[in-house]
Amino acid sequence: MKFEFRFPDIGEGIAEGTLMKWLVKEGEEVEEGQSLAEVETDKVTTEIPSPKTGRVLELKAEEGDVINVGDVFITIDTSGEGEADEVVKGELDEKEELVEEETAGVVGEVIASSEEIPPSTEGQVVPTQEKPKKSKVLATPVARKLAKDLGVDITKIKGTGPNGRVMKEDIYRTKEEMTKEVEKPKLPEVVEPTISGEEERIERIPLTRIRKTIAEQMKASRFTIPHTTAMDEIDITKLYEFRKKYKEKLKEEGIHLTFLPFIVKAVIAVLKQLPEFNSSLDEEREELMLKHYYHIGIATDTDRGLMVPVLRDADKKSIIEIAKEIEDLSSRAKENKIELHELRGSTFSITNYGSIGGHFGIPIINYPESAILGVGRIVKKPIVKDDEIVIARVLPLSLSYDHRIIDGASGARFLNMLAELLEDPEVLLLKS
Incomplete structure (x- = not known):
């Protein structure tokens, strides 16, 4: 039986993480509770434990990839023989929206279920004789608070995250668009070196998730507070x-x-x-x-x-x-x-x-x-x-x-x- 393990909701409003290191290999036997991967979130690096005992069939992500809550990132053969192709659904169906306010998890605890989860009706407008209700915005508590602190109406933001989730970047972008009415001096563009040989002496280092979080926090502070x-x-x-x-x-x-x-x-x-x-x-x-x-x-x-x-x-x-x-x-x-x-x-x-x-x-x-x-x-x-x-x-x-x-x-x-x-x-x- 093939078990598709989806990146779990580890709580504290975390919607995604960076896969820093695989701790298992394809074909390796794993025990329930054994650490599968090391994932870096906004503030800490945590190990994701296996919810099943079995053999690793496929690693669905590369080290350095960003994985969202609900993404399948590893499959495990739980039959002991690896012959059956039946897929056991994990925490969430691909089409189901992730509602963190109602299903918060904790670090180190992963819950998986083989039960079918009915499609979510969140965000749908049901026509009635009365005035239709406003659609509910899919966003984490952290994103909602950020929008509130920045004075941005989160219901008017088009989310770019999984299932239309409103991300922090969407809120910052909207806030910036709101302030574009005031003309600001254009900053000079960064011109790449043209002298032969200088390109090889430039080292480009991707920002870590921690560094991106620090940058966002500092931006929110200086952008908002005089x-x-x-x-x-x-x-x-x-x-x-x-x-x-x-x-x-x-x-x-x-x-x-x-x-x-x-x-x-x-x-x-x-x-x-x-x-x-x-x-x-x-x-x-x-x-x-x-x-x-x-x-x-x-x-x-x-x-x-x-x-x-x-x-x-x-x-x-x-x-x-x-x-x-x-x-x-x-x-x-x-x-x-x-x-x-x-x-x-x-x-x-x-x-x-x-x-x-x-x-x-x-x-x-x-x-x-x-x-x-x-x-x-x-x-x-x-x-x-x-x-x-x-x-x-x-x-x-x-x-x-x-x-x-x-x-x-x-x-x-x-x-x-x-x-x-x-x-x-x-x-x-x-x-x-």
Whole structure:
């Protein structure tokens, strides 16, 4: 019996993935639950397990191909003899629409069925004596939210995905078309080299799915949010000595104490005083959504691109607990062992480019948040204190925020309040 295994819905609004590596070969015997292929989605790489025991008949895709949810990408002989030609249908019929809102799966869990699935009536208009109902648009929750955030009517978009599914690219294209009424200067075209021999010295590297996702996220942020950045330098000499006092002792307990947990604690204390920095703008309803929970995104540099693991309910955790969790999340992100749900839902983000030597920067807001804090490298430099020149440990900070909902005075106020807490660790502990 030949079983056609279709690329499953692995949840979190994932509609497609890139086949990075086959883990089996044609003719190979496989067991139920055995990993068949390594697939890269928007944020993580995951292995797809086999729902059946049998022999691999055919690999239907090449490494590097993009496969959509519902595509047959491998066939397995489940009879043990390989003689029968009966096809067992998998999760979805080719003609059936994929409705992710109603049939969400989870990573590592694949469900297959031999039952016939009746044709979907979603999107059909049934004539009646009453006014016909509007057809339902096929789109993932992520796409629907993106359209809502960008102010695009998703019902007017012609989807280019499987079965007419509206993809993120369709939404961005529609948004761009909406803004073409305003003339923009034409950018010069990229002219290919004409000098003999230079063509061979150009290396073209296809963008990975992670890099494409980062590009889309940055585009959504800069395209939608008017950024403003405030910068300041903070004397953290006392905090430096405080951390130094406990660093080695905690290291013996397996805890790596950096400055970041202190910064997280200070940021949360300020967010409670200035809640507009822990918010997002609902443009459709013209409402400011103040979030009374504190999920802090920690930007992490990995070999596969920038990831932002989320430290959830950070206000309920101690500095030591935050230190442990940051180390765990960042390590698993770098090792590609992070789960999708751990990369979503942040309310405010921090990017520590100082860890690789950066001083000042202009961080881009993690859309749809309203602000992001950039942390630079701590340096020793002379400052004037009590009318005397002293050598201090100075921390540079850059705060980017959404100027539609946050004024310049609030940006300066945020950094001043942050400075008060970081300059004196005793005050920080008392107020957090």
